[in-house]
Amino acid sequence: MREELNVEELFASKVFTLGKMKERLPKSTYKEVKKIMDQGGELSPATADVVATAMKDWAIENGATHYTHWFQPLTGITAEKHDAFVTHPDEDGRMIMEFSGKELIKGEPDASSFPSGGLRATFEARGYTTWDITSPAFIKETATGPTLCIPTAFCSYKGEALDKKTPLLRSMEALSKQAIRIVRLFGNTEATKVLPSVGAEQEYFLVDSAKALQREDIIFAGRTLFGAPAPKGQEMDDHYFGVIRERIGGFMHDVNIELWKLGVTSKTQHNEAAPAQHEVAPIYESANVAVDHNQLVMETLKRVAGKHGLRCMLHEKPFAGVNGSGKHNNWSITTDNGVNLLEPGQTPNENIQFLLVLACIMKAVDVHADLLRQSASNVGNDHRLGGYEAPPAIISIFLGEQLEDVVAQLVETGKADNLKEGGVLRTGVSTLPDFVKDATDRNRTSPFAFTGNKFEFRMVGSEDSIGSPNTTLNAIVAEAFCEAADRLEGAEDFDMAVHDLIKEYMTEHQRIIFNGNGYAKEWEEEAARRGLPNIPSMVAAVDTLTTPKAIHLFEKFGIFTEAELRSRAEVLYETYAKTINIEALTMVDMANKQIIPAVMKYSKSLADAVIAITEAGGDTYVPVRMLQQITQKLTEMEKASEALLNVEKKASAMERGKEQAFCYHDEVMVAMTALRKPADELEKLVDKKYWPFPTYADLLFEV
Ligand code: ADP
Ligand code: MG
Known part of the structure; x- marks a missing residue:
C-alpha cells in the first residue's frame, strides 16, 4: 500500500507563493509586491532586499543552500547556474548566509555560449537575467540538493531578448492592451x-532505461534512427486509455507528487495511442506561468523516469510507424474581472462581443497562418508536420457545426438568427440517462480547434517550449484587436459599425475555416485552391519570421525588433543543421560499428552452415538464399553509409545559415532515409541473437 497523501498540504509546498509572502513579509512590502505583480513596475531596492531575505530564509528552511536564476534560452530548454547563499566570513571566520535584493532581481550569468544568432559576440558577452515577478520562485530538487529557482527573463546588454520568456511577456502586455x-x-x-x-x-x-542506453540513437538524438516495425503497432487501440500498468502507474504517482509540490496542477493522466505513449495535463493558468510549468513538467518526467529505471522520451517522433508526440496548447483570454472572451454563452449568435473576438481571431490566424505554423516548428516536429508519415502542415480553424453555421449566416446575410442546437443524445438504454449533447462534435485532425471556450493549438511539438506558439498567438490576436478597435472606437453608430466589421472579417477570412478531415490528401489540394500556405518543413518556415508583414507586426507591438527576429532565424537554421548533423553521425556510427559487423557475423554463420550442410550432403537452398539476400542488403547499406558520411562532410563544411540548413534537409536527411531502409530490412532477416541493440518490439512492448 502506498502511504496516504495529503495533497492539499503537499500542493505548492515548494513554491514561494503569494500566501507565503503575505505570511512572511511586512504588510507594506507585501502590498508593494502585489501591486507590481498586478500593475507592473519595479521593486524599490529596499523592498527587494526584504523580499530576498524572506525568500532565502524560506529556502534555507527547506534545505536549500543555493539559488539560481532560472531562464529559458533559445535552446528550448531551461538553464541554471547555481550560486550558494554564502558570503565572505567575518573576522572570526563565521559566515552568514545572505541573499540581497540585487541578487534576486538581476543576475549576470556569463552564458555567452547560448545561441544568440549574432546578437552577442563572445567579446560583448554580457547577458542579464531579471526576475519575472509574476511567476513565483520555487525550490527544485536537483542532483546537488534543493535549489531556490527564480524564474527570469534573459536579455543582452542592450536589452535584446535572448530567450523565450521576454517576448512572451511582451506579447502578453500587447494583447492585454x-x-x-x-x-x-x-x-x-x-x-x-x-x-x-x-x-x-x-x-x-516511456521505455526501459537499461534498454534505451544500449542504443546510441536514443542517447544522442532522443529518437530511434533505425528500427523495423514490431509485428504489432497501435492498430488494436488497446493501449489508448487502457489500464495503466503497475510500473508506469508508480511513475505517474511520483510525477504527480513532484509536480504538486512545485505548484503544478497535474490533473489528467492516461495512456496514449501508441504503445508506451502516455499523456499528462495540468489545469490551465496564466500563459507565462504555464510556460514555466510546462518546462517543469518535462524536466520532472525525465527526472522521475530515471528513478524508476525508465527513460522518458519527449521527442516528437521517437519511433517510426506509430504516433508521434505533441503538446496541445489550449489557449483562451480572460479579463481580470473574470470574463473569458472566448465564452460563447448559450446563444453565440447573439453574443456580439464573442462574434467580434471570433472574427478577429479568424483574421489573425488567416493573415498570419505562416507565423503560427512556424511557431510550432522544431526539428523533431518535422516528422509530425507536413512530411514523412504526417498530415499536411496547413493551418486552418475548426469551429464546429454550430459556430460554422453562425459564421455562414453572418457572411451570407449579415445576421445569424438561427442557432443549431445540440439536441438530446439518446442512449437507447432505459437505465442510462439521455443527456443534452454539445452542439459541436470534436475534430481530432484540426490544427486549431475551437473547443467550447478556448482554442486548442495542436501542432506544437512535445519537446518544444510553448513559449513561441503563445507569443505568436498573443501577437497576431493583439494586432487584429488593435485594427478592430481603431475602427470601432471612432464609429458614429457603434452597432452598425461592429456588425459591418464582423461580416467583413468573417467574409474575408472564411477560407481559414475547415471542418473536414485535415489528414486527407484532398484537403491539401483544397487548401492550395484557397491559397492557404502549406509550409512543408521547419527550415522552410524560418523565412516567415522576417517577411515585411512579420517585422511590422512584431515591431508595432514591441515584441521583437527586426534584429531579434533575424537573430532567431539564424538560431533556427543553426539548430536544425546541428541536430541533423548529430543524427547523421550517429547513424553512420551505429551502421559501421554495430549493424554491419553484426550482420557480417551472422553472414559468416550462414556461410558456415552452407559448408557444413554441403559436407553432410544436405540441401543448402535456404542458407544460400538467405546469404545472398543479406549480402545484397549489406552492400547497399555499406554504400549508403559512405554516401551519408560524404554528404554530411559537405554540409558541415558549409557556412552556417539558410543554405546549410537546406542542405541538411534536402540532402543529409535524404541520405539518412536511404541508409535506414536496408538496415531495417536487414533487421527483419537477421537472427535476433545477432542484432546489436534492442528492437522496437523490445522497447515498446516490454516496459
Ligand atoms: P480536452 O482537450 O480533452 O477537452 P480538457 O477540457 O480537460 O481536455 O482540457 C485540456 C486542457 O485545456 C487542460 O489543460 C485544461 O486545463 C485546459 N483548459 C480548459 N479550459 C481552458 C480555458 N478556458 N483556457 C485555457 N485552457 C483551458
Ligand atoms: Mg485536448
Whole structure:
C-alpha cells in the first residue's frame, strides 16, 4: 500500500507563493509586491532586499543552500547556474548566509555560449537575467540538493531578448492592451487587464532505461534512427486509455507528487495511442506561468523516469510507424474581472462581443497562418508536420457545426438568427440517462480547434517550449484587436459599425475555416485552391519570421525588433543543421560499428552452415538464399553509409545559415532515409541473437 497523501498540504509546498509572502513579509512590502505583480513596475531596492531575505530564509528552511536564476534560452530548454547563499566570513571566520535584493532581481550569468544568432559576440558577452515577478520562485530538487529557482527573463546588454520568456511577456502586455480596448467598447469599465490562459497537454513515451542506453540513437538524438516495425503497432487501440500498468502507474504517482509540490496542477493522466505513449495535463493558468510549468513538467518526467529505471522520451517522433508526440496548447483570454472572451454563452449568435473576438481571431490566424505554423516548428516536429508519415502542415480553424453555421449566416446575410442546437443524445438504454449533447462534435485532425471556450493549438511539438506558439498567438490576436478597435472606437453608430466589421472579417477570412478531415490528401489540394500556405518543413518556415508583414507586426507591438527576429532565424537554421548533423553521425556510427559487423557475423554463420550442410550432403537452398539476400542488403547499406558520411562532410563544411540548413534537409536527411531502409530490412532477416541493440518490439512492448 502506498502511504496516504495529503495533497492539499503537499500542493505548492515548494513554491514561494503569494500566501507565503503575505505570511512572511511586512504588510507594506507585501502590498508593494502585489501591486507590481498586478500593475507592473519595479521593486524599490529596499523592498527587494526584504523580499530576498524572506525568500532565502524560506529556502534555507527547506534545505536549500543555493539559488539560481532560472531562464529559458533559445535552446528550448531551461538553464541554471547555481550560486550558494554564502558570503565572505567575518573576522572570526563565521559566515552568514545572505541573499540581497540585487541578487534576486538581476543576475549576470556569463552564458555567452547560448545561441544568440549574432546578437552577442563572445567579446560583448554580457547577458542579464531579471526576475519575472509574476511567476513565483520555487525550490527544485536537483542532483546537488534543493535549489531556490527564480524564474527570469534573459536579455543582452542592450536589452535584446535572448530567450523565450521576454517576448512572451511582451506579447502578453500587447494583447492585454488591445483586448482592453475591445471590452471597453462593450461597456466593461472594470477590467484593467486581459490575460491569456494556457493549458498544455504533454505527450511522452516511456521505455526501459537499461534498454534505451544500449542504443546510441536514443542517447544522442532522443529518437530511434533505425528500427523495423514490431509485428504489432497501435492498430488494436488497446493501449489508448487502457489500464495503466503497475510500473508506469508508480511513475505517474511520483510525477504527480513532484509536480504538486512545485505548484503544478497535474490533473489528467492516461495512456496514449501508441504503445508506451502516455499523456499528462495540468489545469490551465496564466500563459507565462504555464510556460514555466510546462518546462517543469518535462524536466520532472525525465527526472522521475530515471528513478524508476525508465527513460522518458519527449521527442516528437521517437519511433517510426506509430504516433508521434505533441503538446496541445489550449489557449483562451480572460479579463481580470473574470470574463473569458472566448465564452460563447448559450446563444453565440447573439453574443456580439464573442462574434467580434471570433472574427478577429479568424483574421489573425488567416493573415498570419505562416507565423503560427512556424511557431510550432522544431526539428523533431518535422516528422509530425507536413512530411514523412504526417498530415499536411496547413493551418486552418475548426469551429464546429454550430459556430460554422453562425459564421455562414453572418457572411451570407449579415445576421445569424438561427442557432443549431445540440439536441438530446439518446442512449437507447432505459437505465442510462439521455443527456443534452454539445452542439459541436470534436475534430481530432484540426490544427486549431475551437473547443467550447478556448482554442486548442495542436501542432506544437512535445519537446518544444510553448513559449513561441503563445507569443505568436498573443501577437497576431493583439494586432487584429488593435485594427478592430481603431475602427470601432471612432464609429458614429457603434452597432452598425461592429456588425459591418464582423461580416467583413468573417467574409474575408472564411477560407481559414475547415471542418473536414485535415489528414486527407484532398484537403491539401483544397487548401492550395484557397491559397492557404502549406509550409512543408521547419527550415522552410524560418523565412516567415522576417517577411515585411512579420517585422511590422512584431515591431508595432514591441515584441521583437527586426534584429531579434533575424537573430532567431539564424538560431533556427543553426539548430536544425546541428541536430541533423548529430543524427547523421550517429547513424553512420551505429551502421559501421554495430549493424554491419553484426550482420557480417551472422553472414559468416550462414556461410558456415552452407559448408557444413554441403559436407553432410544436405540441401543448402535456404542458407544460400538467405546469404545472398543479406549480402545484397549489406552492400547497399555499406554504400549508403559512405554516401551519408560524404554528404554530411559537405554540409558541415558549409557556412552556417539558410543554405546549410537546406542542405541538411534536402540532402543529409535524404541520405539518412536511404541508409535506414536496408538496415531495417536487414533487421527483419537477421537472427535476433545477432542484432546489436534492442528492437522496437523490445522497447515498446516490454516496459
Ligand atoms: P480536452 O482537450 O480533452 O477537452 P480538457 O477540457 O480537460 O481536455 O482540457 C485540456 C486542457 O485545456 C487542460 O489543460 C485544461 O486545463 C485546459 N483548459 C480548459 N479550459 C481552458 C480555458 N478556458 N483556457 C485555457 N485552457 C483551458
Ligand atoms: Mg485536448
